[in-house]
């Protein structure tokens with residue numbers, strides 16, 4: 831799956847909040863699966879990650895959360911609607 835999402839980096843590790851916390855539009859393309867950096871960002875492995883609707887986050891709608899269990903990194907992503915959010919979650923879970 832490819833497309834634009836609004837992203838917020840929430841946690842840098844289990845006990846440390848991320849330093850840069852603003853929402854940013856990020857394009858997610860298939861190059862990630864080849865390990866190719868995008869805008870200087872190296873793709874991260876989702877091997878030990880949990881992806882779920884961010885029910886606790888009330889400031890925006892259609893937000894889902896990606897948490898890496900190993901290192902505690904956590905990101906929020908905002909999709910444009912419910913259907914797009916569900917499609918992203920399914921795609922990430924099955925990747």
Ligand code: I3P
Pocket residue numbers: 850851852853889
């Ligand atoms: C952040 C920005 C984020 C906000 C975050 C701020 O400031 O306003 O939108 O998160 O709050 O730190 P900056 O742009 O100066 O980095 P929310 O949209 O979720 O409120 P937070 O640190 O309380 O997460």
